[in-house]
Amino acid sequence: MSEIIIQNLISPVVLFFLLGIIAATFKSDLQFPKGLTEALSMYLLIAIGIKGGIELSHYHLEAVIGPVIGTIFLGMLIPVIVLMITRLFMKVDLKNSIALAATYGSTSIVTYGAAVSFLEKSGTTYEGFMNAMVVLKESPAILVSLLLLSIIERQQAVPTTLSSKRVGIVSGHQGLIDKEVLKESFFGKSIILLLGSLIIGLVVGERAIPMVQPLFIDLYQSVLILFLLYMGLTVGERLPEVKKHGIKLILFGVLTPILLGALGVLVGTLAGLSVGGATLMGILAGSASYIAAPAALRTSVPEANPSIYLGLSLGVTFPFNLIFGIPLYFEFAKLLH
Secondary structure: OHHHHHHHHOOHHHHHHHHHHHHHHOOOOOOOOHHHHHHHHHHHHHHHHHHHHHHHOOOOHHHHHHHHHHHHHHHHHHHHHHHHHHHHHOOOOHHHHHHHHHHHHOOOHHHHHHHHHHHHHOOOOOOOOHHHHHHHOHHHHHHHHHHHHHHHHHHHHOOOOOOHHHHOOOOOOOOOOOHHHHHHHHHOHHHHHHHHHHHHHHHHHHHHHHHHHHHHHOOHHHHHHHHHHHHHHHHHHHHHHHHHOOHHHHHHHHHHHHHHHHHHHHHHHHOOOOHHHHHHHHHHHHOOOOOHHHHHHHHHOOOOOHHHHHHHHHHHHHHHHHHHHHHHHHHHHHHHO
């Protein structure tokens, strides 16, 4: 276990993220061109989506329908849970609450990789299609988060006394949804790139590998390093703002993964997964993204503070899951089985 922890903590992506924080802290003149950061975000969304689609194409629908439904369910439910916690109990502003909902609704690929290594070292088998669930969970989480943002902003901006024709759906309920909200949520560039790439990979399957491998597979880790360096710079510049929230954010970054991870293990068990598969479902639910969600938030919710959502995911939840979360979810999965 200590070897897994060390390997992940000294991985290039994490170290370059720390390098960015150091550069920003000491006021280095290191900067990224705006156009480059947009291109990196688009690249990562396409790469994550198409790789997951290709992986999912290897299996028949009957074999994956239960876990697929469970994964989508978690991706839709977790942002709502996180938004309620941050808004009602922590009093975090709307944009940062939405960012946390998207970040914790998505998952950490590095943490997932560490969990796979943990299972392999312990001799525990798991379902191979779980690799595709990593990507499948990203889209619902980001989509639901952006949809929640659109609904809440419209509630705040538009009086509820307006006619139903103008507002959309108004029946005395709090949820106000119209065509513009749905259009923005389903066809925003972050969502359409991630989900569209997943569908393309699923339809084309192995035939896509010769074309996409040189750019979207072989170069993925290198581009990820550049993106994490940029995010480190952004976090370092705004890190002092985290102090405004104090210990509440630290507790959120530790306690929330336990709650969500246990929920993920329960859903995985009910979906018929093995002990290993249920453990990985716990990781999907209990970890927080520092790739897909930040890439989407960078363009969709630029007002959100990266030092909060990325600082928590990498600085608190990531090491917690590596040290305590993975074995905790594993033991819970064994208990349920």
